[in-house]
Amino acid sequence: MTYRKTEGIKEQLADKRSRILNAARRLVAEGGFQEASVAAVAALAGVATGTVYRYFPSKAELFAEVVSQTSQRELEIVAGIIFSEGTPSDRLAAAIRAFAARALRGRRLAYALVAEPVDPEVDVARLKYRRALGRVFETIIEQGIRANEFPPQNVAVSAAALVGAFMEALVGPLSPESLATDEDKTALIEAIVGFCLRAVACRPKGEVIALSR
Amino acid sequence: MTYRKTEGIKEQLADKRSRILNAARRLVAEGGFQEASVAAVAALAGVATGTVYRYFPSKAELFAEVVSQTSQRELEIVAGIIFSEGTPSDRLAAAIRAFAARALRGRRLAYALVAEPVDPEVDVARLKYRRALGRVFETIIEQGIRANEFPPQNVAVSAAALVGAFMEALVGPLSPESLATDEDKTALIEAIVGFCLRAVACRPKGEVIALSR
């Protein structure tokens, strides 16, 4: 028997690490952090509990990485849109559409990433994500204000409220449990986009009238 | 020691039940659901742990009632404003101001009531609250649309987004940890009110022009 010292071994390792991460993410997506015990993660990943600790020093760090990794992907997509073509309104709408479409696919996970509290170490990762997400929206809003496309407003508050608004509408209890058709989903997303655009882009009537005079 | 079978007993019971509920609410307000163990609730209420189970079948039902009870009070205040005098915009602003002022005073509790995940049974109570809160805002929005004060919009989505927007801006991690002065608080509240009013009341420019023609 020969030893294949190829990257096959590394891949296997990476594979198991990924399987653990994926299992953790799936459990969070289904039942939140509360239901994701190390034993459950290990079982779903098809490894022994001890194996989890070969790849992650603690449960907290495992889930911190779940948050980081998942968040990073979302963030990249949303952030990428800032640098695309179009007016601030267009790009804001595009960013929300992108985020919303993904969040609808993994509602429980999106909620966990944004709202569910867990232990402090995991929350650090989430806080980073939310701050980053907030900054992305702050950037768009600032650009809109500078372009005189958006009215003056407290940028930080608007950004936070934006995130809250679309997260609640997407994953909150007022949102239907499951949207059967893609049309339903599109309608929901467009309603959210409309709400958000008005919130940051609209000028109160009085002002509009004043400007239109 | 003998028990006097008078109505004093009923009162005593009612009293004890209330004390347990109040203790539970206070603990949630301080440290969230996580830190509110049955033993801690009992200790704060000045009863034995076993006594809690005479009044509530389980921890989950106790906290479900904490959520219901507390929510009911908030709901009444907000709902009361709907039926007061003024335009939909005025009443919407007033409702948000009232809610925000209270939430800022008890941020941890407000957060727990709206966002902190607990077991499913408690979540049912929270779901009811949020639906009820949503319905209140739906009512105002509908009135505004009928009065042609607000543009047409998906009322349910807007209501949910409203709740999400001001909750996130009030208690989310993007919101400053502590606002030193009352001016700071007022400024935050007014920024939120501005955001929310634009979101539901504003007409996109194009439409405004179209209408004004």
Added chain:
Amino acid sequence: MTYRKTEGIKEQLADKRSRILNAARRLVAEGGFQEASVAAVAALAGVATGTVYRYFPSKAELFAEVVSQTSQRELEIVAGIIFSEGTPSDRLAAAIRAFAARALRGRRLAYALVAEPVDPEVDVARLKYRRALGRVFETIIEQGIRANEFPPQNVAVSAAALVGAFMEALVGPLSPESLATDEDKTALIEAIVGFCLRAVACRPKGEVIALSR
């Protein structure tokens, strides 16, 4: 059914606490700290593992108390002898005899108390004991030197060496596993006493000759 609010309840509590402490001490006496798991202590005490934590905040504190409690008793006996009648030599001999007689009865425990390393919190308790034991012997040695009954010597070193000497002779591997008869025990103790007395009380020959001239 009436409630007996007598000290019977307190006694029961004290009783259970004692039972846990006794169980812990017995396990340490038999197999050292290593074999005394919380589960084993609970089982031997006839309680559930959780019950141990009603009485002791952690395993470490439980065993720290085992050490303190047991040590205190030994210390009292040895220290008491300091203030009895007799020359320093007599009292030193009496203290060693008392300690030795007790140690022979619970050899494994005596060893654990003096030598076995465990976690730092427990070691603090043991360190206190050993320091206290050391001080007792230092006191006697100092008195003997002042009375010109003992030769000048490094008191701290002598005290430590004394403790080491009789502990090793009593519980070390060179000591027979079990001494069948009381005569055997007495012989061992007297041999130890002789060793210790010579060690602290004797004047080297040269000096003796010098003095006798």
Added chain:
Amino acid sequence: MTYRKTEGIKEQLADKRSRILNAARRLVAEGGFQEASVAAVAALAGVATGTVYRYFPSKAELFAEVVSQTSQRELEIVAGIIFSEGTPSDRLAAAIRAFAARALRGRRLAYALVAEPVDPEVDVARLKYRRALGRVFETIIEQGIRANEFPPQNVAVSAAALVGAFMEALVGPLSPESLATDEDKTALIEAIVGFCLRAVACRPKGEVIALSR
């Protein structure tokens, strides 16, 4: 990769075996048996954990051999002094000085070899060492008694007590944590030697007078 079937392999094996033993000893010397996990030993030896099990059937046997091997070296040094020139007192003093000087250099290791409890299998090795060490001192004491240089005494007890005395004074918690200067060390060693010599060599006053008549 092919294996050269030369004696190089045997050497390599012996080499690897030694490296594992040395790594184990170093870890024990630094942090005691508790901190020396099989993984840590393997890492320090530069081999895989599984390899340890090719050379030693279990962790216990590995550490038993660490004890044996290390002890053997100490024993040889001390034993060598027995057969050197000089009176029993001189040789006893020289043996203690030699042992003490080495123990002070590796206090943690000396402590582990003599006192730290581990599993029974390792303790068997330690027991052998202590018995052997005891026998060496028994031999000197016997010679001293035969030469009428030492008073009659229970040789086995004295030997054990000797070992206990100097080990405790050297590595026990009553011994200072760290001796800054070489003078401090020398002073400690001489105090110990003095104690031990008095203990085995001195004649109680009454007896001395009797003999000198």
Added chain:
DNA sequence: AATGAATGAGAATTCATTCAT
């Protein structure tokens, strides 16, 4: 009705040992 001590299942983490490669 009230008590609060007792319960015991469940969670995270460690590590000696094994075994497929």
Added chain:
DNA sequence: AATGAATGAATTCTCATTCAT
């Protein structure tokens, strides 16, 4: 022969719930 990833039993500690008094 060597590797080192994987195993899983064992350990400490928590806390909702029960029940004898």
